[in-house]
Amino acid sequence: MSDLLAHKPISASVGDYLKAIWNVAGSGSASTNELSEHLSVAPGSVTRMLGRLREMGLADYEPYHGASLTERGRREALRLVRRHRLIETFLLEHLGYPLTDLHEEAERLEHAVSDGFTERLADFLGHPGRDPHGDPIPAADGTLTPEDSLPLSEAEAGRRVRVSRVSHEEPATLAYLAENGLIPGRLLKVEEVRALDGVVTVEDEYGTCHTLGGALARSILVRNL
Amino acid sequence: MSDLLAHKPISASVGDYLKAIWNVAGSGSASTNELSEHLSVAPGSVTRMLGRLREMGLADYEPYHGASLTERGRREALRLVRRHRLIETFLLEHLGYPLTDLHEEAERLEHAVSDGFTERLADFLGHPGRDPHGDPIPAADGTLTPEDSLPLSEAEAGRRVRVSRVSHEEPATLAYLAENGLIPGRLLKVEEVRALDGVVTVEDEYGTCHTLGGALARSILVRNL
């Protein structure tokens, strides 16, 4: 009888779909194919799940027109993102995990920890505002500080900038960027942003130059100095 | 083709069944009903799962004659027990969890952490030999130190003993025992062990007497001094 109030916890799959929609859609909407790609799942599976998310009141979905999160869906997604980022912080700072392995472990643990665990962990960590990749950690009440950085791909040549976020999931990319010192906090001078192919050239604090492809430059966020 | 070598990770359910068999069977075998009870699952579900555990080579099972773990099954069970007890230790010592809430959280987390996490956590904790309830933590290689304590129910009247394990899962029981100071490390004098109903009376270090029912006395382990 209390089915409408029970609000039983969402499953790991549902949670990952919500996060995917949040990541992909931004303020707009996410297509079946984008989600299929992002989640490494067949398109048919996505269609089925979007139907269920709509039934559950977590997503708005019109067949053939993509999906976006409802207010409840957004809350659930941000709850997971908070957990994920706090867990990554713990893994790096206290268990000595390599930067490259944080994501995979957090991707599983985020579904297993309780709210109680999460808040105790936040306490233990001293309530960090950002995770090891520089990504902001949503507050317990679902508030997320608005982004104040811009993608390196949109920086202006000649400008001096500081890297604020290197938000990647693939270990290989992460390892490459870390080896080249392209990590949050690093100072860079933008040498060139080529309009043609989006390739960006930067010089770091030690005078070394780095050339980054368009996709990579788009996912490194910086602040102008 | 490499199905025989792949050894894909076991599911949370399978893991919990293996732990249940390990707990219930000891060196003998576990019956369908005992497992059904222990796991709060219908008997029919247990029968189905025992068939699957046999297929997977994790349990020996003859219909109508109970189940016991194979060597592989025992290894998997102990791997989970190690994780569970390390996690409980972390939750209590570093996150300040109440003693009563450790088990529930660990019961979920044990299935989500990797071997890498587990060993890094063991390092972080300083390789503890026992968890907060006094239960021994299996080594990474699957070794478990043999029990050297005896149940309070089998202690001799007049003997002075030290509590070594208070291995309970129900929060209410745990809370009661903690309130009465019946925790690992505590010194007791055995006043009476009544053969009739197994009720045990003990006097603690402060002269206070405690009377414990048979079931409770059987699950508190002590060492003679």
Added chain:
DNA sequence: CAAGGAGATCAGACATACCTAAAGAAGTCT
């Protein structure tokens, strides 16, 4: 405006894991 093709949905399966109800096996008591 009529094709084509990319993208999406539908239909049918499979795997896991649970439940209930009915039927079968084992051991106990007379």
Added chain:
DNA sequence: AGACTTCTTTAGGTATGTCTGATCTCCTTG
């Protein structure tokens, strides 16, 4: 031995989440 009771298994269903292959829609392009 026969009857009972208790434990177990079987049978048939539900729920979640995935895949493949067939079909349908929509937009772009000629």
